[in-house]
Amino acid sequence: MGFAVRAVRCAPSLILALWLLAGAACAQPARLEVQVKAAYLYKFAGFVDWPGAAFARPDSALVIGVAGNDELAAQLEKVASGRSVGGHPLAVRRVQRGESLAGLHVLYAAPADAAGTVLLAAARGLPLLTVGDALDAPSAMIRFHMVEERLRFEVALAQVAPSGLKISARLLAAAWRVTAGA
Amino acid sequence: MNGGSSIGKKLVVVVMATTFAALLVSVGLIIGYDLRNYHRSLVNDMSTQAELVGHMTSAALAFDDTRLAGENLALLRTRPMVDAAAIYDENGRLFASYSASKGAGAFPARPEPAGTRGDGQYLSLFRPIVENGETVGTVWLRAENRLLARTLDYLAIGLGVMLLAMGTAYLLMRRMGRGITAPIVAVTGIARDVVATRDYSRRAPRVGNDEAAELADSFNAMLTEIEQRTRELEDSNREIVREAAERSRAQQEVMRLNEQLEHRVDERTLQLALANAELANAIDVARNANQAKSAFLSSMSHELRTPLNAILGFAQILTSDSLPTTAAQKKEFSSHILKSGRHLLTLINEILDLAKVESGTITLSMEPVALGEILGECRTMMEPLAAARGVRMLFPQRVSAVLMADRTRLKQVMLNLLSNAIKYNRDAGAVVVDCMPAGPGRLRISVQDTGMGLRLDQVDALFQPFNRLGQEAGAQEGTGIGLVVTRRLVELMNGTIDVTSSPGVGSVFTIELGTTAPLPTQVEGERAQDTALAQAGEGAPRLLLYVEDNPANLKLVEEIVRFRPDLRLMAAGDGPRGLALARAHHPDIILMDLNLPGMSGFEVLAQLQREPALSAIPVIALTANAMPRDIERGLAAGFFRYLTKPIDIDRFNEAIDITLAQLRAGKGAVA
Numbered sequence: 001m002g003f004a005v006r007a008v009r010c011a012p013s014l015i016l017a018l019w020l021l022a023g024a025a026c027a028q029p030a031r032l033e034v035q036v037k038a039a040y041l042y043k044f045a046g047f048v049d050w051p052g053a054a055f056a057r058p059d060s061a062l063v064i065g066v067a068g069n070d071e072l073a074a075q076l077e078k079v080a081s082g083r084s085v086g087g088h089p090l091a092v093r094r095v096q097r098g099e100s101l102a103g104l105h106v107l108y109a110a111p112a113d114a115a116g117t118v119l120l121a122a123a124r125g126l127p128l129l130t131v132g133d134a135l136d137a138p139s140a141m142i143r144f145h146m147v148e149e150r151l152r153f154e155v156a157l158a159q160v161a162p163s164g165l166k167i168s169a170r171l172l173a174a175a176w177r178v179t180a181g182a
Numbered sequence: 183m184n185g186g187s188s189i190g191k192k193l194v195v196v197v198m199a200t201t202f203a204a205l206l207v208s209v210g211l212i213i214g215y216d217l218r219n220y221h222r223s224l225v226n227d228m229s230t231q232a233e234l235v236g237h238m239t240s241a242a243l244a245f246d247d248t249r250l251a252g253e254n255l256a257l258l259r260t261r262p263m264v265d266a267a268a269i270y271d272e273n274g275r276l277f278a279s280y281s282a283s284k285g286a287g288a289f290p291a292r293p294e295p296a297g298t299r300g301d302g303q304y305l306s307l308f309r310p311i312v313e314n315g316e317t318v319g320t321v322w323l324r325a326e327n328r329l330l331a332r333t334l335d336y337l338a339i340g341l342g343v344m345l346l347a348m349g350t351a352y353l354l355m356r357r358m359g360r361g362i363t364a365p366i367v368a369v370t371g372i373a374r375d376v377v378a379t380r381d382y383s384r385r386a387p388r389v390g391n392d393e394a395a396e397l398a399d400s401f402n403a404m405l406t407e408i409e410q411r412t413r414e415l416e417d418s419n420r421e422i423v424r425e426a427a428e429r430s431r432a433q434q435e436v437m438r439l440n441e442q443l444e445h446r447v448d449e450r451t452l453q454l455a456l457a458n459a460e461l462a463n464a465i466d467v468a469r470n471a472n473q474a475k476s477a478f479l480s481s482m483s484h485e486l487r488t489p490l491n492a493i494l495g496f497a498q499i500l501t502s503d504s505l506p507t508t509a510a511q512k513k514e515f516s517s518h519i520l521k522s523g524r525h526l527l528t529l530i531n532e533i534l535d536l537a538k539v540e541s542g543t544i545t546l547s548m549e550p551v552a553l554g555e556i557l558g559e560c561r562t563m564m565e566p567l568a569a570a571r572g573v574r575m576l577f578p579q580r581v582s583a584v585l586m587a588d589r590t591r592l593k594q595v596m597l598n599l600l601s602n603a604i605k606y607n608r609d610a611g612a613v614v615v616d617c618m619p620a621g622p623g624r625l626r627i628s629v630q631d632t633g634m635g636l637r638l639d640q641v642d643a644l645f646q647p648f649n650r651l652g653q654e655a656g657a658q659e660g661t662g663i664g665l666v667v668t669r670r671l672v673e674l675m676n677g678t679i680d681v682t683s684s685p686g687v688g689s690v691f692t693i694e695l696g697t698t699a700p701l702p703t704q705v706e707g708e709r710a711q712d713t714a715l716a717q718a719g720e721g722a723p724r725l726l727l728y729v730e731d732n733p734a735n736l737k738l739v740e741e742i743v744r745f746r747p748d749l750r751l752m753a754a755g756d757g758p759r760g761l762a763l764a765r766a767h768h769p770d771i772i773l774m775d776l777n778l779p780g781m782s783g784f785e786v787l788a789q790l791q792r793e794p795a796l797s798a799i800p801v802i803a804l805t806a807n808a809m810p811r812d813i814e815r816g817l818a819a820g821f822f823r824y825l826t827k828p829i830d831i832d833r834f835n836e837a838i839d840i841t842l843a844q845l846r847a848g849k850g851a852v853a
Binding site for chain 2: 084152171
């Protein structure tokens with residue numbers, strides 16, 4: 001009886017999981033990659049501590065800036081809507097070139113975009129977690145890699161140090177590679 | 183010893199039970215507490231582990247890193263307690279797993295809701311992994327549940343501890359309990375011994391300074407008390423036994439005394455019976471005497487009246503004018519009166535003698551008396567009487583014996599015996615008087631008659647008063663008093679009187695008296711000569727004062743004095759008048775009656791003696807108080823002479839003559 005009740009209660013989440021799996025299996029590899037990246041962007045925020053000055057108020061929004069990848073931004077908006085990290089509601093902002101980085105906490109710079117590189121360079125020294133693809137954005141703090149068909153990331157501690165951010169050891173443990181130098 | 187070990191056992195049981203209970207409770211509590219703690223700490227530990235693992239693994243889950251998750255789980259190797267572990271992702275798929283040993287069993291296919299589950303051997307725990315408020319997965323940990331084994335271990339340890347503790351307690355109790363029980367056991371043992379042997383001198387040893395010692399002290403005090411009480415009881419028992427012995431001894435004594443008493447009572451009863459018999463006898467005697475006395479009284483009345491009859495009868499004839507008598511007749515009648523009066527006087531004197539003898543007031547003057555003289559006088563006095571009856575009297579010749587007796591009374595005795603012998607003799611009989619010595623210093627005088635004799639019973643009653651022995655109605659006049667008086671007089675003179683008689687032959691009266699040395703004295707008649715001489719008086723008559731209230735007596739004295747020319751009579755009726763006459767006339771002699779009206783003769787005499795002018799007058803008492811005591815008293819009071827009524831004229835004249843002679847002699851001496 002107790003078991004039956006528990007089984008019934010688990011049923012909706014089970015159905016949702018099956019649906020997600022089915023969705024993922026059906027998606028194209030690129031699209032899957034964008035989805036994983038969007039999730040990772042959002043999840044990174046949970047393992048990073050910003051300096052107190054980075055938030056105007058304790059409940060100020062944690063703003064994730066996405067530059068040069070609207071698909072990702074869209075995907076991210078979908079993921080982040082209604083979620084919060086450390087009491088800060090998530091917000092997504094599409095960042096254009098030359099746009100101020102103020103108010104951003106996480107910045108994804110798409111590859112193959114010079115503007116992205118500029119943005120990353122501008123972000124240096126700011127309390128701003130910069131994320132980029134390994135091939136496109138060597139100056140980003142966290143860089144995505146595709147390893148054995150799985151999306152992995154590397155953390156460049158040298159990039160992190162001037163920003164005043166603190167990256168959780170658990171994130172470092174989950175990283176594919178942690179580099180101390182540039 | 184049984185009771186002692188019983189207390190020891192009880193003590194051991196109590197201590198063991200207490201120890202057991204304490205151990206049970208404490209060990210149980212400790213085990214329970216420890217097991218609870220163990221379980222709680224196990225659960226806490228597993229929760230912590232699960233939390234830790236979950237926290238560590240959350241990044242791996244977030245970034246889909248199963249290798250990292252596996253490495254994190256592998257860290258549980260340092261916790262051998264954890265048997266198996268698994269991590270499920272947010273979709274419930276098994277993400278990573280760990281097992282401490284090969285084939286540790288299957289992992290749950292799907293994560294279950296958070297919580298702890300125990301299935302005896304294992305304790306499993308699901309814990310959700312929450313990151314940023316989202317459940318990113320579930321940790322499952324399974325640990326070997328060692329609660330049962332631990333419980334068993336604890337039970338074994340508890341058992342061991344209990345055995346060890348109780349053993350120790352038992353040993354300790356054995357050792358220490360002896361300190362508590364030993365004094366009590368000692369007291370119990372002493373008590374049992376004391377009860378068995380009754381030896382109260384035993385004492386319980388005092389050990390330590392606790393209640394047992396106090397018990398021993400109290401017990402000893404009690405024993406001391408009991409010992410003392412027992413000793414007192416034994417003493418008192420001994421005392422009681424002793425007293426009982428004494429009592430029994432006393433009882434025996436009492437019984438002995440009782441026997442003696444009974445014996446004495448018997449004796450006394452016998453004596454009493456004898457006394458009663460004597461009393462009855464005496465009563466008989468007294469009754470007889472009383473009857474004799476009554477008879478005597480009637481007889482006496484007769485005897486007294488008889489002479490009075492003659493006196494009064496002849497006196498009437500002499501004084502009557504209607505019966506003229508000649509001078510010869512007058513003389514004859516007067517002689518009858520005189521004779522009867524004398525008889526009457528004899529009777530009265532005898533009665534008075536008897537009264538004196540009976541009352542014991544008679545006084546004797548014992549002196550040597552010549553028997554021959556007395557017998558001579560008696561013969562002279564009795565001759566006329568004997569001659570009148572024609573009785574011959576034979577007296578012993580030349581009697582020289584001298585008796586120790588009262589002269590007058592001896593004469594009275596002899597006269598009485600002789601008159602009886604004559605009176606109760608037959609006509610022309612004989613009376614024989616004889617005397618012979620009877621032992622040293624004793625003389626026996628017998629008077630034998632030839633009368634009709636006496637019967638034996640008459641002899642027995644002979645000396646009883648008022649008994650005339652068949653002569654009550656006899657012709658012989660008598661009083662029946664003579665022999666009684668005689669016997670008393672003889673006895674008073676230390677003599678005895680006896681009588682033997684044979685009826686028809688005669689009687690012999692025998693008296694026995696003490697003798698004394700012969701003392702012949704012949705002095706007699708001087709006084710008679712003196713009186714004769716005194717007859718020759720001088721011419722002048724002497725004045726005689728007579729104090730007398732009775733006219734008949736006064737007349738008699740007047741008649742007597744008329745025949746004496748030397749006397750002149752003056753009379754007074756009472757004392758005061760007599761005194762007045764004496765003062766006025768100074769009489770030579772005073773005659774004094776004693777029983778005077780108002781003032782007695784003694785008082786008058788005393789008054790006369792107080793007055794010097796009168797004290798020299800000789801006073802002569804003339805009274806009917808004829809008792810010797812009265813006479814003595816009168817002479818002692820100062821009367822010159824004491825004359826008794828009825829007046830014997832010769833004695834009266836003699837007394838007057840002597841007084842007159844005295845007066846003349848006194849006057850001569852004065853002159």
